[in-house]
Amino acid sequence: MEVFSQFIQLFFSGLTIGSIYALIAIGFVVTYNVTGVLNFAQGEFAMLGALTAISLSGAGLSLWAAISLAIAIVVLIGALFEKTAIYPARHSSAATLIIITIGVSFVFRGLAIFIWGTQPQSLRPFTSNHPITIFQAVLLPQNLWAIAISLVGVFSMGYFFNKTYIGKAVSACVVNQFAARLMGIHPEKMSLIAISISAGLGALAGIVIAPISGASYNMGMMLGMKAFVAAVIGGLTNAPAAVVGAFLLGILESFAEGFWSAGLKDAISFALLLMMLFVKPNGLFAKATGKRV
Amino acid sequence: MHERRLGTWLFALGILLFPLIVHSNYLLSILIMIGFYSLVCNGLTMLMGYAGQISLGHAAFYGIGAYTTAYLSATHGWSPWLSIIAGAIISAFIAFIVGIPTFKLKGHYLALATLGFGVIVYTCFKEFTSITGGMNGFFGIPSIKLFAWEFSNDARFYYLIWIVVFLSLLFSQNIIHSRVGRALRSIEGSEAASDAVGIDIMRYKLQVFVYSAICASIAGSLYAHYVTFINPQAFDAMLSIYFLIMVITGGASSIWGAVIGSSVFVLLSELLKEVVPLVFSNAGGEFEIVFFGVLLVVMLIYMPNGLTAAWKKITGKWRTSTTLSPAAKGGGGR
Numbered sequence: 001m002e003v004f005s006q007f008i009q010l011f012f013s014g015l016t017i018g019s020i021y022a023l024i025a026i027g028f029v030v031t032y033n034v035t036g037v038l039n040f041a042q043g044e045f046a047m048l049g050a051l052t053a054i055s056l057s058g059a060g061l062s063l064w065a066a067i068s069l070a071i072a073i074v075v076l077i078g079a080l081f082e083k084t085a086i087y088p089a090r091h092s093s094a095a096t097l098i099i100i101t102i103g104v105s106f107v108f109r110g111l112a113i114f115i116w117g118t119q120p121q122s123l124r125p126f127t128s129n130h131p132i133t134i135f136q137a138v139l140l141p142q143n144l145w146a147i148a149i150s151l152v153g154v155f156s157m158g159y160f161f162n163k164t165y166i167g168k169a170v171s172a173c174v175v176n177q178f179a180a181r182l183m184g185i186h187p188e189k190m191s192l193i194a195i196s197i198s199a200g201l202g203a204l205a206g207i208v209i210a211p212i213s214g215a216s217y218n219m220g221m222m223l224g225m226k227a228f229v230a231a232v233i234g235g236l237t238n239a240p241a242a243v244v245g246a247f248l249l250g251i252l253e254s255f256a257e258g259f260w261s262a263g264l265k266d267a268i269s270f271a272l273l274l275m276m277l278f279v280k281p282n283g284l285f286a287k288a289t290g291k292r293v
Numbered sequence: 294m295h296e297r298r299l300g301t302w303l304f305a306l307g308i309l310l311f312p313l314i315v316h317s318n319y320l321l322s323i324l325i326m327i328g329f330y331s332l333v334c335n336g337l338t339m340l341m342g343y344a345g346q347i348s349l350g351h352a353a354f355y356g357i358g359a360y361t362t363a364y365l366s367a368t369h370g371w372s373p374w375l376s377i378i379a380g381a382i383i384s385a386f387i388a389f390i391v392g393i394p395t396f397k398l399k400g401h402y403l404a405l406a407t408l409g410f411g412v413i414v415y416t417c418f419k420e421f422t423s424i425t426g427g428m429n430g431f432f433g434i435p436s437i438k439l440f441a442w443e444f445s446n447d448a449r450f451y452y453l454i455w456i457v458v459f460l461s462l463l464f465s466q467n468i469i470h471s472r473v474g475r476a477l478r479s480i481e482g483s484e485a486a487s488d489a490v491g492i493d494i495m496r497y498k499l500q501v502f503v504y505s506a507i508c509a510s511i512a513g514s515l516y517a518h519y520v521t522f523i524n525p526q527a528f529d530a531m532l533s534i535y536f537l538i539m540v541i542t543g544g545a546s547s548i549w550g551a552v553i554g555s556s557v558f559v560l561l562s563e564l565l566k567e568v569v570p571l572v573f574s575n576a577g578g579e580f581e582i583v584f585f586g587v588l589l590v591v592m593l594i595y596m597p598n599g600l601t602a603a604w605k606k607i608t609g610k611w612r613t614s615t616t617l618s619p620a621a622k623g624g625g626g627r
Contacts, residue, residue: 074539
């Protein structure tokens, strides 16, 4: 029975961290498909969102107002990032664009040190933090919040891309930019929208995890890299597959940590990344198309 | 041709005379750091600028060199010379094994795979505590001896590292002006075209990757014997990205870019450590990354060929027909 309760416990903490990876991974996939940029600064949006929300809530705003405002601010930062760093370099090679986004992530991280310092900070939980016991496993309400918010995020993104006019226009650019342009869609404008949305999703992820594991200037890099792994498991071009990949990765990490070694879980995640790249670069769920990277 | 040789020998003369003119240990230690980074960037420039392949994981080889030599010389009492060579062989072997599947990938996927490799190796340094000492670090690495001559002070070590850098630069220059160098540049230009004219792309990519790994490994080994204490944080993903910054700042299209980029990076970070706390008193940690981030973005958008190319342009020597770095070519993105 003890093993079973530990199992449930690890499963839920895997789902929690997986839901954070999922929100960031959707941002990756959307950005990558619309702009062709693998955005290494994606994880930094989570950091900016979390720290901004903490500051705003510390300044006396109610929690939900602080969260909404923080997301709005990060969306603006995302738009600014697109205008100043991605747009001027849009014709550069893949390597150049990657390195530019790494540069931007440095700028974000450094600015965060200037604004918030290096000490980790914490956001108060969304609701009272009374542990809930299910099958002898102890869950915190914040974990449930994380999972629920991320699922809402995932489904509203699905709705946005499939049912709304702008969402369809963005998806059209993913499928065929040239044809989209012929239909009167501006891919440049869609790139701005895609990166802003990704920034907002990243911010949301950071805010959700802030009450659980705290927030500091350097939280973004690892979150971002893990979300990469999730996106690659999903094949980089498929948002729902990336979400599944994110939950798989979260659960795998959680079990690796629980049953083996906390230190080695990063090595396991990245070993999985290499395996995916070497064996199935089109993603775990891709049908064999013969098209190689 | 002769002009090239002239530049090389002038450079050697400058290095030789520097410690005789300048007697500050602080400046010498800065130049030694520049030496380590130049050696890494020399190999990385060959990989990025000439073969057109990106690597976000070279700190791993730097670390493998450092830990191998530390383990063999401190724990098992090997001569540092032998342990440095052992580190280079291990790095070359790992580069070869990892390179085979990795260099089948291109662009984004190659960047991700090398990044993943770097993180895995870093985690191993952190976790295999019986060999590496884990996060507490590895103490008591002996200094290098040549007969009775011990490379224990800055001036002596300065000559050791710069002789190695100089030899590796000469070696790279010879590769560049050989058949191999032309093959590499053709791969950078177009893989399909070079494949069509009978160049074994995979073989050349692997060779240059192994060469760059050996350079990084030797640099890491020498670093370990210089500082005598290492810990995993000295070899994390940030260092790989710093190497990238150096190569790009210097310019990946010239082998001298490695030395220039490393110098700019080290001097700039020393300067920032001096100046920034005066202006922003509450800044701590790695605040200087803001400036490197801006440097990187601005360089890539406005000066994608780096400082050496900009200099050649100013002096009117730059011919458009010579090689361009991968960064310089438009149209690669979507």
